[in-house]
Amino acid sequence: MTSIIRHMKQIESRLILGDCTKELVTIKDNSVNLIFTSPPYADSRSQTYGGVSPDKYVEWFLPITKELLRVLKPDGTFVLNIKEKVVNGERHTYVIDLIQAMREQGWLWTEEFIWHKKNSYPGKWPNRFRDSWERLLQFNKTRKFNMYQEEVMVPMGEWANRRLKNLSETDKVRDPSRVGSGFGKKISNWIGREKAYPTNVLHMATETRNKSHSAVFPEDLPEWFIKLFTKQGDWVLDPFMGSGTTIRVAQNMKRNGIGIEILPEYFQLAQKDIMARANSQLKQPVLLEKKGKYETTKPKRRN
Amino acid sequence: MTSIIRHMKQIESRLILGDCTKELVTIKDNSVNLIFTSPPYADSRSQTYGGVSPDKYVEWFLPITKELLRVLKPDGTFVLNIKEKVVNGERHTYVIDLIQAMREQGWLWTEEFIWHKKNSYPGKWPNRFRDSWERLLQFNKTRKFNMYQEEVMVPMGEWANRRLKNLSETDKVRDPSRVGSGFGKKISNWIGREKAYPTNVLHMATETRNKSHSAVFPEDLPEWFIKLFTKQGDWVLDPFMGSGTTIRVAQNMKRNGIGIEILPEYFQLAQKDIMARANSQLKQPVLLEKKGKYETTKPKRRN
DNA sequence: GTTCCGCATGAATCGATAG
DNA sequence: ACTATCGATTCATGCGGAA
Numbered sequence: 001m002t003s004i005i006r007h008m009k010q011i012e013s014r015l016i017l018g019d020c021t022k023e024l025v026t027i028k029d030n031s032v033n034l035i036f037t038s039p040p041y042a043d044s045r046s047q048t049y050g051g052v053s054p055d056k057y058v059e060w061f062l063p064i065t066k067e068l069l070r071v072l073k074p075d076g077t078f079v080l081n082i083k084e085k086v087v088n089g090e091r092h093t094y095v096i097d098l099i100q101a102m103r104e105q106g107w108l109w110t111e112e113f114i115w116h117k118k119n120s121y122p123g124k125w126p127n128r129f130r131d132s133w134e135r136l137l138q139f140n141k142t143r144k145f146n147m148y149q150e151e152v153m154v155p156m157g158e159w160a161n162r163r164l165k166n167l168s169e170t171d172k173v174r175d176p177s178r179v180g181s182g183f184g185k186k187i188s189n190w191i192g193r194e195k196a197y198p199t200n201v202l203h204m205a206t207e208t209r210n211k212s213h214s215a216v217f218p219e220d221l222p223e224w225f226i227k228l229f230t231k232q233g234d235w236v237l238d239p240f241m242g243s244g245t246t247i248r249v250a251q252n253m254k255r256n257g258i259g260i261e262i263l264p265e266y267f268q269l270a271q272k273d274i275m276a277r278a279n280s281q282l283k284q285p286v287l288l289e290k291k292g293k294y295e296t297t298k299p300k301r302r303n
Numbered sequence: 304m305t306s307i308i309r310h311m312k313q314i315e316s317r318l319i320l321g322d323c324t325k326e327l328v329t330i331k332d333n334s335v336n337l338i339f340t341s342p343p344y345a346d347s348r349s350q351t352y353g354g355v356s357p358d359k360y361v362e363w364f365l366p367i368t369k370e371l372l373r374v375l376k377p378d379g380t381f382v383l384n385i386k387e388k389v390v391n392g393e394r395h396t397y398v399i400d401l402i403q404a405m406r407e408q409g410w411l412w413t414e415e416f417i418w419h420k421k422n423s424y425p426g427k428w429p430n431r432f433r434d435s436w437e438r439l440l441q442f443n444k445t446r447k448f449n450m451y452q453e454e455v456m457v458p459m460g461e462w463a464n465r466r467l468k469n470l471s472e473t474d475k476v477r478d479p480s481r482v483g484s485g486f487g488k489k490i491s492n493w494i495g496r497e498k499a500y501p502t503n504v505l506h507m508a509t510e511t512r513n514k515s516h517s518a519v520f521p522e523d524l525p526e527w528f529i530k531l532f533t534k535q536g537d538w539v540l541d542p543f544m545g546s547g548t549t550i551r552v553a554q555n556m557k558r559n560g561i562g563i564e565i566l567p568e569y570f571q572l573a574q575k576d577i578m579a580r581a582n583s584q585l586k587q588p589v590l591l592e593k594k595g596k597y598e599t600t601k602p603k604r605r606n
Numbered sequence: 607g608t609t610c611c612g613c614a615t616g617a618a619t620c621g622a623t624a625g
Numbered sequence: 626a627c628t629a630t631c632g633a634t635t636c637a638t639g640c641g642g643a644a
Binding site: 088089090091093096097099100103108109110111112114116120123124126127128129130131132133143145147149197198199200201 | 391392394396399400402406411412413414415417423427430431432433434435436446452500501502503504
């Protein structure tokens with residue numbers, strides 16, 4: 001089943017109930033600007049998703065990434081939030097295996113961001129501390145991808161105020177590094193700046209807001225990447241939509257969204273939420289289409 | 304050339320000038336409790352180390368890890384500080400290749416800690432932000448390894464921080480930000496208060512103190528792992544000693560040390576520093592032995 | 607002694623330009 | 626075309642001198 005929710009300014013959210021291994025074929029080649037997703041981790045959430053065994057994870061995921069490679073625009077980006085499971089006391093290698101296999105498919109592994117989960121659960125095991133970070137793997141199709149770095153700049157700290165008060169003579173000229181790295185500094189360049197570029201470590205708390213879905217990331221996370229890699233009117237895809245965080249954020253940021261979810265409960269949650277937001281934002285959202293062999297929700301149509 | 308510096312309580316630091324691919328054979332099987340090292344990264348420091356090309360990195364490193372596997376005690380731990388280079392806009396895979404190759408050698412990849420470099424270099428590029436983290440890969444020989452988790456406990460989060468801040472404002476005690484990071488030396492001040500186990504994300508600044516060696520990590524880093532994986536009298540090995548940070552910290556913490564360094568300049572720095580500390584601590588350090596084909600430093604003997 | 611403040615420094619990377 | 630060098634980007638930290 002597919003719902004297409006049209007918002008103002010021709011922005012729409014297309015929600016698909018189904019298995020992304022099958023539903024991705026309905027998406028056109030080179031049509032998506034950003035894929036942001038957090039697939040079911042191996043063997044986890046087994047009660048909800050059926051679980052994929054760690055040993056078969058790559059085999060299971062590769063046909064999907066192949067389709068993602070097809071639908072992504074050449075200047076688009078794929079951000080994959082993933083974490084390997086500990087199996088029998090050892091970190092399983094399916095994530096690094098996946099990176100290598102995706103490179104063979106043609107993906108470029110351009111970056112690995114770290115999501116530091118500031119408020120991760122307390123707890124430890126006899127041979128292990130709490131795991132409070134996850135990988136955000138960035139893949140691209142080409143080296144010329146769009147990146148809107150200014151959009152995620154952060155306010156400069158107090159440092160600027162303190163440092164820029166009194167400029168010495170060396171500050172006014174470029175001061176080259178002495179170790180031959182070619183790295184230098186020119187302090188006077190910073191005058192008047194209010195913002196600084198971030199790093200590839202993201203400090204964000206986990207969110208517990210949406211209790212009906214077992215694997216929610218904070219809205220900040222997709223928001224940051226949507227800002228960084230898309231502009232208004234672009235297309236954002238989440239093939240493992242869950243309760244719809246990514247697509248909802250995309251909607252709020254005036255990006256078109258395509259979300260695919262296999263489980264009816266989550267699909268309905270996402271649909272309800274996104275319709276409600278469209279409602280409150282627009283006063284005239286339109287549920288354009290709804291079709292499929294099996295109707296799992298009551299038809300919903302407002303104004 | 305080898306120097307053996309004996310400290311009080313039978314603690315000694317054995318410093319070896321030479322190539323670790325050759326010198327490791329002098330170390331007995333199953334004799335080391337912790338290996339903590341930061342090998343030269345691919346292609347970096349080429350002016351000093353000759354540089355290993357990313358494509359040949361695994362091939363170059365594997366014979367060394369094989370020896371390390373031999374000398375490590377069954378309940379010991381190997382912590383490898385490493386980072387992949389960006390080559391032609393893409394993260395090179397030599398680090399993940401290495402993990403896989405080491406597993407085939409018999410290593411268990413038990414954990415990956417993240418070192419978040421709070422003060423990483425400035426700079427951004429058209430398609431990349433500053434890289435402000437590094438991997439600390441934990442490998443083990445068996446699943447039953449020693450881990451002294453209580454030794455690295457940190458004050459409880461918010462609660463303790465707030466309390467600490469109030470204290471410091473009224474009493475002007477100390478810089479609270481250091482304590483907040485949880486990994487400083489001031490933790491001992493808070494014994495008896497509420498403590499929590501840390502996570503696998505370590506927030507530490509890179510060090511700018513040691514001007515003669517270009518690639519120093521902060522002392523806090525080896526200190527944390529030495530606390531976690533060894534007790535007094537244990538043996539710590541660093542096959543890429545550099546200017547001796549790991550062995551120096553081990554010495555201060557009353558662990559025996561073995562450090563191997565190929566470059567005479569760094570070796571001498573390490574030796575001088577470790578002798579000096581032994582001197583100041585003990586009043587009676589003994590330089591027990593010094594032998595080798597080539598003497599690169601003047602014999603040094605103090606009592 | 608202690609606090610304050612200026613200052614040099616560093617496992618970097620990309621694209622343009624030169625050889 | 627292919628490789629080597631160069632310039633640009635920009636900030637937390639510890640140290641040391643000053644107050």
